[in-house]
Amino acid sequence: xxxxxxxxxxxxxxxxxxxxxxxxxxxxxxxxxxxxxxxxxxxxxxxxxxxxxxxxxxxxxxxxxxxxxxxxxxxxxxxxxxxxxxxxxxxxxxxxxxxxxxxxxxxxxxxxxxxxxxxxxxxxxxxxxxxxxxxxxxxxxxxxxxxxxxxxxxxxxxxxxxxxxxxxxxxxxxxxxxxxxxxxxxxxxxxxxxxxxxxxxxxxxxxxxxxxxxxxxxxxxxxxxxxxxxxxxxxxxxxxxxxxxxxxxxxxxxxxxxxxxxxxxxxxxxxxxxxxxxxxxxxxxxxxxxxxxxxxxxxxxxxxxxxxxxxxxxxxxxxxxxxxxxxxxxxxxxxxxxxxxxxxxxxxxxxxxxxxxxxxxxxxxxxxxxxxxxxxxxxxxxxxxxxxxxxxxxxxxxxxxxxxxxxxxxxxxxxxxxxxxxxxxxxxxx
Amino acid sequence: xxxxxxxxxxxxxxxxxxxxxxxxxxxxxxxxxxxxxxxxxxxxxxxxxxxxxxxxxxxxxxxxxxxxxxxxxxxxxxxxxxxxxxxxxxxxxxxxxxxxxxxxxxxxxxxxxxxxxxxxxxxxxxxxxxxxxxxxxxxxxxxxxxxxxxxxxxxxxxxxxxxxxxxxxxxxxxxxxxxxxxxxxxxxxxxxxxxxxxxxxxxxxxxxxxxxxxxxxxxxxxxxxxxxxxxxxxxxxxxxxxxxxxxxxxxxxxxxxxxxxxxxxxxxxxxxxxxxxxxxxxxxxxxxx
Numbered sequence: 001x002x003x004x005x006x007x008x009x010x011x012x013x014x015x016x017x018x019x020x021x022x023x024x025x026x027x028x029x030x031x032x033x034x035x036x037x038x039x040x041x042x043x044x045x046x047x048x049x050x051x052x053x054x055x056x057x058x059x060x061x062x063x064x065x066x067x068x069x070x071x072x073x074x075x076x077x078x079x080x081x082x083x084x085x086x087x088x089x090x091x092x093x094x095x096x097x098x099x100x101x102x103x104x105x106x107x108x109x110x111x112x113x114x115x116x117x118x119x120x121x122x123x124x125x126x127x128x129x130x131x132x133x134x135x136x137x138x139x140x141x142x143x144x145x146x147x148x149x150x151x152x153x154x155x156x157x158x159x160x161x162x163x164x165x166x167x168x169x170x171x172x173x174x175x176x177x178x179x180x181x182x183x184x185x186x187x188x189x190x191x192x193x194x195x196x197x198x199x200x201x202x203x204x205x206x207x208x209x210x211x212x213x214x215x216x217x218x219x220x221x222x223x224x225x226x227x228x229x230x231x232x233x234x235x236x237x238x239x240x241x242x243x244x245x246x247x248x249x250x251x252x253x254x255x256x257x258x259x260x261x262x263x264x265x266x267x268x269x270x271x272x273x274x275x276x277x278x279x280x281x282x283x284x285x286x287x288x289x290x291x292x293x294x295x296x297x298x299x300x301x302x303x304x305x306x307x308x309x310x311x312x313x314x315x316x317x318x319x320x321x322x323x324x325x326x327x328x329x330x331x332x333x334x335x336x337x338x339x340x341x342x343x344x345x346x347x348x349x350x351x352x353x354x355x356x357x358x359x360x361x362x363x364x365x366x367x368x369x370x371x372x373x374x375x376x377x378x379x380x381x382x383x384x385x386x387x388x389x390x391x392x393x394x395x396x397x398x399x400x401x402x403x404x405x406x407x408x409x410x411x412x413x414x415x416x417x418x419x420x421x422x423x424x425x426x427x428x429x430x
Numbered sequence: 431x432x433x434x435x436x437x438x439x440x441x442x443x444x445x446x447x448x449x450x451x452x453x454x455x456x457x458x459x460x461x462x463x464x465x466x467x468x469x470x471x472x473x474x475x476x477x478x479x480x481x482x483x484x485x486x487x488x489x490x491x492x493x494x495x496x497x498x499x500x501x502x503x504x505x506x507x508x509x510x511x512x513x514x515x516x517x518x519x520x521x522x523x524x525x526x527x528x529x530x531x532x533x534x535x536x537x538x539x540x541x542x543x544x545x546x547x548x549x550x551x552x553x554x555x556x557x558x559x560x561x562x563x564x565x566x567x568x569x570x571x572x573x574x575x576x577x578x579x580x581x582x583x584x585x586x587x588x589x590x591x592x593x594x595x596x597x598x599x600x601x602x603x604x605x606x607x608x609x610x611x612x613x614x615x616x617x618x619x620x621x622x623x624x625x626x627x628x629x630x631x632x633x634x635x636x637x638x639x640x641x642x643x644x645x646x647x648x649x650x651x652x653x654x655x656x657x658x659x660x661x662x663x664x665x666x667x668x669x670x671x672x673x674x675x676x677x678x679x680x681x682x683x684x685x686x687x688x689x690x691x692x693x694x695x696x697x698x699x700x701x702x703x704x705x706x707x708x709x710x711x712x713x714x715x716x717x718x719x
Binding site: 049050051053190193221222223224225227228229230232233234235236239240253256257259260261263264265266286290 | 655
């Protein structure tokens with residue numbers, strides 16, 4: 001028996017190194033320091049470690065790049081401002097996210113906060129709105145951020161903003177992927193019992209009606225708690241129904257024991273499109289040879305025909321730089337993590353007075369920017385406070401170059417500007 | 431539910447129960463012999479898993495039995511050192527609460543030290559194709575890894591029982607457990623026995639940690655979840671009973687798997703419910719010990 005240690009994220013030590021380096025250059029000033037008249041304080045919260053660490057794998061690198069970019073300050077309306085960064089890792093922990101929210105809003109009194117994940121965004125939302133701290137978040141379907149907070153589409157929120165694709169777009173993409181392979185039209189579904197999972201399994205707006213509408217017969221194994229370590233029940237149901245398609249929402253740490261139990265039961269599905277589980281190469285590599293053909297949503301890829309407003313780099317160039325410097329394969333949050341800073345810095349620049357929360361809030365609300373992930377349009381959005389972005393459908397295929405698997409775009413129904421790279425094939429390859 | 435589906439669920443319940451029994455074994459031994467509720471037991475489980483992960487990272491081709499042995503020895507050493515340097519002194523107070531509070535502090539220090547050293551990320555041990563291997567009996571397909579996991583758990587319990595009931599060391603351990611003062615008077619080395627038991631408990635926790643990391647994934651903060659399971663297994667099994675712990679683990683594993691059939695999102699709810707009901711029943715009938 002050969003054992004392999006699995007680790008799918010940047011270590012906290014890497015972050016600490018960046019923190020130490022930044023402290024040395026004076027960017028992470030002591031928390032007792034308050035924003036001076038010409039200093040912009042930018043807060044950041046993200047899942048740099050913990051269960052969603054894979055979402056933050058590229059973030060430490062992006063933060064380092066932004067630190068370099070802002071080392072000489074930021075020009076706003078002809079005036080040079082010093083920039084102070086307050087970077088916090090919520091360790092994918094909602095409780096920690098809450099204490100960080102208080103820290104960034106109340107203690108640090110940041111001029112703007114960038115939230116890289118859903119926990120960070122949800123925790124800081126009410127506080128930021130009530131204390132007038134403009135906040136921009138991403139990397140969770142906009143419905144999962146908007147509606148649980150009681151959002152009304154024509155009103156939005158006072159100071160908090162979000163940009164990402166909708167769960168409806170993800171689901172449409174998934175259904176289109178399923179239709180690209182010849183199957184018995186039976187789909188086994190199961191979902192993590194969290195906000196995105198609930199949005200996916202919604203009987204009226206989620207995957208069930210879309211599957212039905214597209215002629216698929218669903219075997220629903222229902223929701224499972226985040227602490228789940230056994231999927232016997234779902235596997236038993238799927239063993240009875242023998243669906244050719246497995247789909248739903250779960251993280252990689254759930255998918256590995258689930259997939260092991262599927263294989264142990266002797267099932268051989270033809271399509272596996274699991275939201276969140278296959279966003280990252282590490283999740284697919286952990287499956288060994290079985291990773292070939294796993295399907296996923298693609299929010300961003302080096303093949304997206306867009307460029308950065310900060311560096312001027314194309315998506316391809318940004319991914320190449322990351323791969324060269326980090327010596328690891330690109331991941332989707334690389335694009336969104338970069339775009340988060342594009343939006344934040346553009347808003348500060350457009351505000352004319354980055355220290356005035358109302359000016360920054362208005363600048364975000366009026367933003368319509370072509371970023372490295374595509375157009376982010378708050379100004380003309382039908383949902384106030386939200387900029388809805390597009391996404392493509394992808395499939396992990398056996399790598400032909402440096403990495404075991406490459407993510408190929410196989411469906412661009414929701415984002416026609418992105419070129420198709422390959423045909424969708426059944427699990428296990430063509 | 432068909433008979434075949436029911437059989438598969440029973441199999442999954444048994445294998446999960448074997449893991450739960452393993453999680454509780456060290457805690458039961460520690461409490462049964464030392465009369466100390468070792469609240470750092472969950473951290474020992476986590477350290478065992480991380481020791482295995484570290485060993486694999488350093489020596490990728492290390493055979494599995496050696497990985498298991500290394501994890502066992504690393505945690506046994508940690509358990510022995512903690513007993514010698516910290517817990518033994520707290521036990522001198524002859525007040526169980528003092529020792530328990532000390533182990534609580536130890537748990538916090540161990541947990542945060544590991545998070546600081548290794549980061550808060552989830553990690554797992556991949557066993558390659560074995561994780562997905564299966565076999566078929568009478569038309570029912572079952573997994574090999576759960577069976578291997580159950581085998582390791584049962585073997586560990588068997589060896590533990592042999593050690594306690596069939597060896598001179600075991601006799602000494604039982605003597606120190608039953609009547610420590612008299613055992614000391616007739617020449618038993620009480621302090622040494624305590625250290626051996628603490629080492630053995632931590633070593634058993636390490637095996638549970640390795641099995642846990644093979645099945646799913648583990649983080650420096652997983653210890654609390656493991657401790658909760660261990661605590662329920664130990665209390666259900668009768669404080670300090672090895673056979674009771676095995677049966678309690680199997681009961682809880684079966685409960686989890688079968689209850690999930692009725693309620694998908696139940697998770698560990700019914701496991702905790704069974705624990706609660708049994709505890710109330712015992713309290714009512716005066717059989718808490």
